[in-house]
Amino acid sequence: MVHGDDRAGRFAGKVAMVTGAGSGMGAAVARQLAAEGARAVVLADVNVDGAAAVAEELPTAKAVHVDVRDATAVDDAVQEVLRRHGRIDVLVHAAGVDDPEAKQRIAEALVERRPAAVTGSLDDASWRRVMAVNLDGTFHVLRAAVRAMQPAGAGAIVVIGSSSAFDTPVGYPHYAASKAGVHALSQAVAKEVIASGIRVNVVAPGPTETGMAARTPEVLRAGFADPRVRPYATAEEIADIALYLASDAAANLVGAVLLANGGRFTA
Template sequence: MDGEHTRRFGGRIALVTGAGSGIGAAVVRRLGAQGAEVFAADVDGPAAEALAKQVPGAHSLAVDVADPAQVDGAFDEVVRRHGRLDVVVHAAGVDDPTAKEWIAEALVADRPPDVTGRLGDDAWGRVMRVNLDGAFHVLRAALRVMTPHRSGAVVTVGSSSVFDAPAGYPHYAASKAGVHALSQSVAKEAIAFGVRVNTVAPGPTETGMAARTPAALRRGFADPRVRPYATPEEIADIALFLAGDEAANLVGAVLLANGGRFTV
């Protein structure tokens, strides 16, 4: 990359959730390499701290996005230090390994998955609290900080599962569909105050979630007609595009990044 491109976020203050691993960690590294001062936030505080030590000028924050007080506290800390926040990438999220196992068992047995009737309230609630409520907490906090300055860019991480709605994964698909709709609604409101909100919707990506995916399901994604699992860095590059000046005319966009598995 040329020198200008490597500094395209120079002087900007950024906060990234889910920064302890996967896409969030890749976003932190990319933003740091391109000149931003980054706050790496994760529910796993030591993981965020370890990453921050690897990225010049980065700071770590222990944040559970399902807890609105913790989210507000993290944003308040950034404002206390810098008086503003220019970029937010919300990558925090959870999956349901147990539901994945049930789907894989059905696949191996060549029978339809039977998941919804077995889902407990705790499993449903956990996915919704982190994925959907967490996105609301982060978007709300971001707008509170950014709208007074009439500038800022927020990128949420959705999922291609919103579009193909995989059988046996209703809570995850619903939570991410909520993220997409929430982000688009907020985008229409926020742009009047100079703040852009957009979404990247990854397909299968080599993250910690993917590592927990049963082998039978992973084989199902191994289609030679499409690109293999994305790397976290490939998805991070899309997030940075959406957060950057090059995407100035994108508002409420949902960029499907699933390697050609399907289109919408």
């Protein structure tokens, strides 16, 4: 973990917005932005109580309720930041969902030593829920951020993807597909908007200690325990990577997808 004191002032005077900021990686990003000098940090989350609890720790932070599935809500939240602060310099998009039911079925198959059988019984509602938050939500956030940043001719957007887009876990097709779409969407947008001075990059974490990970059945968590690689990342370690991408030190990174999985595989 890189502590704020080590890079104090890296985001001095910046206006930042973080989605999914009520917990996990989003909360860690928000805390680090505040520690590194951001003059305003807007914490957006569908769980506004969680975002408010994090914001209370930070003198320059404000929590807002945003469901990223709702394009109008995303647009309104971004416009409110512009009205209050005049610009958005950094946006980190960490909002996302997994599918605990699918995870449980994969775990049961492992325990019973049988193939996981998820796709044949995956209903439309489960598919749409994951796609609506992870992929549609990313589109809504990217579009709103680009609209906000283009007049200023500058800005940094960092999207939290997933290593699941590369290793496509058995029994988890909807999540893997959503994150692969997130990566491709972000890279396509990155190539377009760099002409407007906006950089878009992606962090693709592997197993990370978050609330999402806490809901993972133990048998699946045990499967990630390999002495040849690093253990689960902390949310703060992933936040460090995200904020490197958002910083001036990463000025030449555009459309990058940084695989942060502790050495489990390379892409």
